[in-house]
Amino acid sequence: MSKTTNKRNGKFRTKSISTILYPVLFGVIIVVLWQTQILHKIIGADTFTLPLPGRILGIIQDNVPGIAKNVVATVIVAVGGLILGSLLGYLLAIVATIFPKWGSGGLTIVSAFNAIPIIAIAPILNNLTKDFSKDPNIRSMLAKMLVVMLTCTVSMSINAFRGFNELKPFSEDLMKSYAASKVTVFMKLRIPNSLPYVFTALRVSVPASVISALVSEYFAEYIIGVGRQIRENIVLAQYATAWAYILVACFIGIIMYVILLITEGILLKGRR
Amino acid sequence: MKNLSMKKAITLILVLAMTVTLFAGCGNESSASNEVTPTAAAEATAAAEATSAPAGDESTGAYYAADATAESIVLDAAAKGQVGNWGLGNEYEVQALLSKYGQPTTYLSQAFDMDGFDDDTILLASAMTYNELGLVKNSYDGAYGYGDSVKYIDMNDEGVAMLEDNIFTTKEFAEANPNTVKAFIYASMQGWQYACEHPEEAAEIVYKYGSSVSSDHQAYMASEVKKLVETDMSGATVTNYGNMDESAMQQTLDLAKQYISLDDSQAADALQALTLADIMDASYWEAASASDGTFDAPEKTDVSIQLKWLPQAQFMGYYVALDKGYYTNVGLNVTIVQGGGDIGETTAVYTGQVDFGVTWVSNLIAANAGGMNLVEISQVFQRSGLVLVYKINE
């Protein structure tokens, strides 16, 4: 027993080393090309539209408190919307599985919401949430969260629905042969089966939640957030500062994604 | 330094407030707004009390008395945190006005529309005389129909006006193509002159060139734009179209230096070092206005100009010049490129996508601070079109 775990650990270690090493090496190459402006020559951009990494990092260094304030606002919106949207999507998938005939129609309606662009949803939600709070910061945060929620619901509901229904062959029949109740089938078979699908959905939703949080900030009533800063600086042609915020946005996404991967690794350990 | 530590403190409070409200479930009516800038709010109320007679003047209604002073209205709206502007480089005049009356320079973000003003979340809303103000007052499709129940504070009267629509290009282009630049200015100003003499016809012409603005609003816009082109900041009539008034430019530059805040220290230093010579060159306009319409062969005949927004009467001069053949007369083949997005006209001109652009002077200043090499060659709007509109009690 102990031998196998050891072996597994060893394998896991070399695996995880290459998992980190490869992308880091690739990243270093890109950054070197970028800083030496070879990248600019390859893609034909100049240092104004694609500023050098050194300058971008310098700006981040100079503005830590200001950036932190914006990051907090963006993270609250992205995470809040992600959680709300994923829960709603999962719930919808459950409903759709219990009532398959009615549920799939509902999923279509949900996906229709996803087809409305954020730039159209954001102003509607801004107006609809006006009475929610007297404080513009709070109510615009709610509006932004709802936008993120809508973008996260769809991929979760579609994937989770698949997870509930694409069971291993005969497993459902087996449960039935044990005379298991519908609830038992759900708890013991469907929900565990849906887990990998949930993570597939989250792998799409996590980047999507960050990006839609950024876009929803463009239109929010209260001026705060990484997205708003990116827009302000792009419009003012301050590309170096805009890229500083873009870099920060990427970091938010990466950190959220890494957290997701770690969680996935822990929860799905026995399965792979 | 003091400012920085204050910013830090505010950040901390803000973060705390947000975390608390998040944990509280966001559901209850929070008083976080008061916590956000406690000092600023306290100062504001103190100031409001000190100057006495805050807006309303004890008269009935939630809005302002018809005869309330600009100062009392600004103080009241700022204290309530209900001053609105679009941001994105349009906010400096409003910030200058807030500073003038000793208020913090924070403002609410106004969306594309005037809905925030309509539903009273913004008491003192930014509006361009030729666009939003018309939408608020008039009652055609899309407009809000407030009529005379709104009044406004004019930035020109308050001495915080900044210049807006101009024509600019890059320094390299101007130096390499002086004849093209002069001919372009000459024909454009001919267009503006005709447009201002015949605003209704100009509105029709713009409408013909693929406008997405309703014809009623277009006509209103043309009549208001005419005023901005033919009147300077002090209200005096301007007859030489496109005149580059140095004192107005200097006022714009001074305010820009004060209120454009850049996170990039390199750009911020560059901003403070800017002089009028770095952002404008009147020689082309002077040559054009002294000319009788004959120019040496233009170095480049196919040129393009990018507007600041979609086609509307704000840009009627260029469309009239195109329609009436003024550009052809001086040997130019001009393409008018629609603006109207977040890739600004400054970037488009800088990257060489287009040759000329129409932008606000403050945007040009910010772009040059960021490292561009743009130069204004003619100033079309002679006064600020920005006003702060408010409702009055019936």
Next chain:
Amino acid sequence: MKRIKKFFQSNNLVTLVWGIGLIIVWEIGAFIIEGSKRSPENVLPHLYQIVASVFSDKLVSNNQTAIQIVMSNAGITLFRAGIGFVIGAAVGFLLALMMNLVKGVEKTIFPYLMIIQMIPILGMAPIVLAITKDINKSRIVIAAILTFYPVATNTLAGFKSVDPQKHELMYSIAASKFEIYRKLLIPSSIPYLFTGLKIAAPMAITASILVDTLQGGGGLGCMLSQSLRHAMSIYVFWQIVFVSAIIGILSYYLMSVIEKLVSPYKRAKIKG
């Protein structure tokens, strides 16, 4: 054939019921708004008002009625979205294939695929513009960039979901790598590919609308922001909201139809 027809009919009924439910919710909202706001048509108009604006022959701008404006611009947007989607889906599938073929590639580029999704369009646009030198080409490229990720992740998940026993079976009959892909991996990844496509298709449309707003020159996004500025009837905005949602649903349906055509065995299973 008859049974298929019946299946479709019942499905349509379900969607219809959902749609009616949504209409009721909307109308309740509209009545509340109508009572409490000065300009309810900006916040949430009645549906019949929107429908009326579709059939109204009043010229909104430039000799076009509201619906003519919306439809002509929808064509422009849809064209860009279609090209972007095809490019994005193809790139996504090829990337997934490449990542599954060479493990090193997956480890190296997968994190960066995610990061690319994090870069806001606004930051990306000036660089893409510098490369393509043409705003309309940039719009297509950006729409493609925004759609390939769900396709790539889902297809990769499909490759990985293949039962190891089946893999071993293929090895035991000494199948070549090419054959394993052709006979086993690609067919079994198809349901996953379509999950990705179903998410990506509406995304391509929203992305295309979003990139319309980068600059003028037509497209739903341009008209949407113009209408939001009240430069013309606000109902143009509301029509765009619905048109974009309808196009989104249709794109989703289109993918479902194609899925059923491509994988007939699934049809039997769903009905089973």
